[in-house]
Amino acid sequence: MNTKIVKIDPGNPRMDCIREAGRVIKEGGLVAFPTETVYGLGGNALDVEASHRIYAAKGRPSDNPLIVHIADLESLFPLVTEVPPKAERLAKKCWPGPLTMIFHKSDMVPYETTGGLDSVAVRMPDHPIARALIRESGGYVAAPSANTSGRPSPTLAEHVIEDLNGKIEMIVDGGSVGIGLESTIVDFTEEVPTILRPGYINEKMLRDILGEVRMDKGLIASDSSVRPKAPGMKYRHYAPKGALMIVEGQQEKVTDKIRKLAREKIAAGYTVGIIGTDESVGEYPQGIVKSIGARSEEESIGRHLYSVLREFDECDAAYIFSESFDTPRMGQAIMNRLLKAAGHQVIKV
Ligand code: TXA
Numbered sequence: 001m002n003t004k005i006v007k008i009d010p011g012n013p014r015m016d017c018i019r020e021a022g023r024v025i026k027e028g029g030l031v032a033f034p035t036e037t038v039y040g041l042g043g044n045a046l047d048v049e050a051s052h053r054i055y056a057a058k059g060r061p062s063d064n065p066l067i068v069h070i071a072d073l074e075s076l077f078p079l080v081t082e083v084p085p086k087a088e089r090l091a092k093k094c095w096p097g098p099l100t101m102i103f104h105k106s107d108m109v110p111y112e113t114t115g116g117l118d119s120v121a122v123r124m125p126d127h128p129i130a131r132a133l134i135r136e137s138g139g140y141v142a143a144p145s146a147n148t149s150g151r152p153s154p155t156l157a158e159h160v161i162e163d164l165n166g167k168i169e170m171i172v173d174g175g176s177v178g179i180g181l182e183s184t185i186v187d188f189t190e191e192v193p194t195i196l197r198p199g200y201i202n203e204k205m206l207r208d209i210l211g212e213v214r215m216d217k218g219l220i221a222s223d224s225s226v227r228p229k230a231p232g233m234k235y236r237h238y239a240p241k242g243a244l245m246i247v248e249g250q251q252e253k254v255t256d257k258i259r260k261l262a263r264e265k266i267a268a269g270y271t272v273g274i275i276g277t278d279e280s281v282g283e284y285p286q287g288i289v290k291s292i293g294a295r296s297e298e299e300s301i302g303r304h305l306y307s308v309l310r311e312f313d314e315c316d317a318a319y320i321f322s323e324s325f326d327t328p329r330m331g332q333a334i335m336n337r338l339l340k341a342a343g344h345q346v347i348k349v
């Protein structure tokens with residue numbers, strides 16, 4: 001298949017291009033597009049065939065449900081059997097934005113879209129291209145992250161091209177995304193709202209709006225004895241080709257340890273990657289050293305995490321040693337992704 005790639009300026013989106021992309025989705029085709037979190041692979045959420053095609057293009061297991069993207073709050077109600085008052089309050093505060101909510105699904109949503117579940121995940125993204133495209137596509141766009149299953153989520157159109165060129169009808173290139181980590185998922189089918197995936201909207205922000213909030217037990221357990229409730233969270237996503245290890249502890253000791261590990265592996269003939277920050281990269285004399293961002297601006301760490309992991313795949317690093325980034329606001333989301341990428345391999349110093 002020939003994939004059409006169109007560049008659209010998010011600051012001044014060309015409506016003729018967006019209308020064309022909307023037509024592709026309405027006719028059952030697939031279009032990758034930018035959101036404020038990561039790029040999504042969009043298809044008509046109410047079209048069973050389109051859902052099948054999304055799973056096939058990503059190579060994704062069909063028990064892993066898709067998020068339905070909407071552009072207006074009114075579009076939520078027909079998708080679900082009820083909207084609990086707390087969910088409505090959260091929607092009013094955080095939508096459009098990097099938040100997904102889970103509800104009991106109505107008959108309107110096909111089981112093909114929800115991976116066979118009786119619940120449905122819904123999100124209203126905050127990105128001018130995404131919102132215009134959803135409206136032009138009929139209002140309901142199923143969109144998982146636009147990566148091949150098992151690869152890091154795409155934060156640039158180039159990443160989508162790497163993974164999906166030739167497999168989908170169209171890629172809308174809207175430049176770099178803003179946040180770089182997937183949306184926070186909150187489950188409202190539980191008695192107490194439960195976080196199934198941490199993201200930019202963190203636990204404290206949710207508590208301030210909702211009161212009591214729980215973390216899914218399967219998220220906290222690193223030994224996989226408890227299954228996470230979001231089927232996608234059980235897979236070892238985001239896995240780089242090399243062995244990734246996180247070194248945790250006081251910064252000076254961390255730098256020392258990574259220097260020592262890198263020296264040993266390089267002496268043994270391996271290509272070694274190091275993930276540090278703007279503040280620390282100067283401390284590493286050996287290895288392929290990349291900065292993930294600045295500790296003084298933690299958003300930059302979230303934004304670059306996935307592209308740094310992809311870059312290490314390209315340089316075929318056999319070992320990658322990373323600092324830990326337990327930053328105040330986004331630390332939980334960043335470390336959730338990094339720990340999964342590392343298969344929970346942590347060295348404490
Ligand atoms: O930021 C995002 O959410 C991006 C952009 C494109 O919007 N989308 C995204 O989709 O990350 P995806 O498919 O890569 O991740 C969706 C996650 C998966 O872990 C899936 O298992 C979970 O949401 N999920 C979807 N529907 C669910 C449901 N009904 N119950 C529990 N988990 C669900």
Ligand code: MG
Binds near residue numbers: 144145
């Ligand atoms: Mg994904």
